[in-house]
Amino acid sequence: MNAAFDVRYTAQLARLNLSEEEIVKFQAQLSHVLKYVEKLKEVDITGVEPTAHTSPIYNVFRADEPRQWLDAEQALANAPRQANQLFIVPKVIE
Amino acid sequence: MSLTALSIADLQEKLRAGELSPLEALNSLEDRIAQVDSRIGGYLWRDFEVAKKFAAEADVSLPLGGVPIAIKDAINVQGEPSMSASKILKGYISPYDATVIARLRAAGAIPFGRTNMDEFAMGSSTENSAFQKTFNPWDISRIPGGSSGGSAAVVAADEAFAALGSDTGGSIRQPAALCGCVGFKPSYGRVSRFGLIAFASSLDQIGPITKTVRDSALVMNAIAGKDAHDSTSLDEPVPDFTAQLGQDLKGVRLGMPREYFIDGIEPNVDAAIRTAIKHYESLGAEIVEVSLPHTEHAVGVYYIIATAEASANLARFDGVRYGHRAQAPNLIEQYGRTREEGFGPEVKRRIILGTYVLSSGYRDAYYLQAQKVRTLIRRDFTEAFKTVDAIICPTTAEVAFKVGERSDDPLKMYLADIFTIAANLAGICGISLPCGFANVDGKQLPIGLQLLGKPFEEAELLKIAHAYEQSTSWHQSRAMA
Known part of the structure; x- marks a missing residue:
């Protein structure tokens, strides 16, 4: 089962660069963890519904009214780069 | 005894009698921190200048008027660094107050400092902080537990009257146990998570770490209740959590889960828990054996669900809107490098x-399977609570371990949470309180007793905990007296 577990590929999905050293180390450590969680497959879950959260609530509605919150200046205060009330990122389209 | 060793309730008595001003209380805290925190490493940041302004105007008649409270670094406080002990949030200054902070302020409390933790609350020893280690005040060669290790350590070392922590799989109860404090995890949905830097959204709850059960009830009175900013907070009536304190335990039934009394428990922990159970019998409680048959799967379920939720929650750290940004030629590479440089190994x-x-082809085998086994774990508790009012068991299998002892064995570290994880999966409330000491290498190391209660019956759980605490003296021992 764990033959399919590939740290390098999974890290790409997570947009997380890793060093070669980390790839080797995490592959071994997480294979060990995955082997441990294999035990869950022994549990009979026939007819059991999954639990996503424990609250007895499903849809929560509120009035669609504007509320006072952060203004643009506050929202941008922690931005690594900003200009003209926008977050600046490297060019996306060539 | 240092003034800072006072509980919230005792501090308030002095404040209200005019024997002490909020400013004097804050000054004594500042002195104590200057005196001991270089050895403990509990605080990442503190600002007494702002706090003193609040103290000067504090209204001591408010529920927590003039009471300084230390805050875990995962909880946003306006104008303060809120980093979840991660390099990726270095330099981030929060533009808003978490709901719990707004409510503490409304109750008159004064946030003044931020406590160390495992990065993004991922860990059981606080060794995963990107910034510093925190040491156990009872033996500074040992870890304080985690992830709210800083909060527990500063309360134990009398560097705080009380603190807020957060508990995803035991992160309030486990460090409270290892540091000899009271740690309270509310039922899921009882306290707003708005402004808590998310780890695993279906498991996270904010709660107090205090010196006494009453203090936990006082903090709960301030922070509990429905919040429009957190749609998973429940619109349940909020009782006065102190109302039942002092009531007797006649008719109370406590369940000992057979699966929690296992061979892996250290003999001194096992002995202390069994003595505590006998003590409960002497207080009039009835002890019965219960079974939680899916206990052995809790850690596995937890490490699938918590990591799945974390991988989604932590996707927001991309270097665009806040926090660290790595230099890169394009946006995709900027994401990858920012996250490589910003996140720690755990x-x-x-x-x-x-x-x-969660990835294609494995979601059903792991995530969905774990969610279904989670249902079975919840049912175990629902069944048990048909016959008992609360469950009684150890908080941890062992006392605090040595710094560095487990940092390179993730699985072994994960097993530090075996007794605390199920409460988060089931959404129930839980508390850890001091129930003895183990004498190890000439040091007294605290042992924690855990009580787990029915969802939204926190007041009953606090009553049961308080009856034990007030008829024993464990909570009166101070780590650095």
Whole structure:
């Protein structure tokens, strides 16, 4: 089962660069963890519904009214780069 | 005894009698921190200048008027660094107050400092902080537990009257046990998570770490209740959590889960818990054996669900809107490098694991399977609570371990949470309180007793805990007296 577990590929999905050293180390450590969680497959879950959260609530509605919150200046205060009330990122389209 | 060793309730008595001003209380805290925190490493940041302004105007008649409270670094406080002990949030100054902070302020409390933790609350020893280690005040060669290790350590070392922590799989109860404090995890939905830097959204709850059960009830009175900013907070009536304190235990039934009394428990912990159970019998409680048959699967379920949720929650750290940004020629590479440079090893491991269990082809085998076994774990508690009012068991299998002893064995570290995890999966409330000491290498190391209660019956659980605490003296021992 764990033959399919590939740290390098999974890290790409997570947009997380890793060093070669980390790839080797995490592959071994997480294979060990995955082997441990294999035990869950022994549990009979026939007819059991999954639990996503424990609250007895499903849809929560509120009035669609504007509320006072952060203004643009506050929202941008922690931005690594900003200009003209926008977050600046490297060019996306060539 | 240092003034800072006072409980909230005792401090308030002095404040209200005019024997002490909020400013004097804050000054004594500042002195104590200057005196001991270089050895403990509990605080990441503190600002007494702002706090003193609040103290000067504090209204001591308010529920927590003039009471300084230390805050875990995962909880946003306006104008303060809120980093979840991660390099990726270095330099981030929060533009808003978490709901719990707004409510503490409304109750008159004064936030003044931020406590160390495992990065993004991922860990059981606080060794995963990107910034510093925190040491156990009872033996500074040992860890304080985690992830709210800083909060527990500063309360134990009398560097705080009380603190807020957060508990995803035991992160309030486990460090409270290892540091000899009271740690309270509310039922899921009782306290707003708005402004808590998310780890695993279906498991996270904010709660107090205090010196006494009454203090936990006082903090709960301030922070509990429905919040429009957190749609998972429940619109349940909020009782006065102190109302039942002092009531007797006649008719109370406590369940000993057979699966929690296992061979792996250290003999001194096992002995202390069994003595505590006998003590409860002498207080009039009835002890019965119960079974939680899916206990052995809790850690596995937890490490799938918590990492899956974390991998999604931590996707927001991309270097665009806040926090660290790596230099890169294009946006995709900027994401990858920012996250490589910003996250520590444990966070990376969990993002990888969580991404994997949600990835195409594996989601049903891991994530969905874990969610279904989670249902069975919840049912175990529902069944048990048909016959008992609360469950009684150890908080941890062992006392605090040595710094560095487990930092390179993730699985062994994960097993530090075996007794605390199920409460988060089931959404129930839980508390850890001091129930003895183990004498190890000439040091007294605290042992924690855990009580787990029915969802939204926190007041009953606090009553049961308080009856034990007030008829024993464990909570009166101070770590650095």
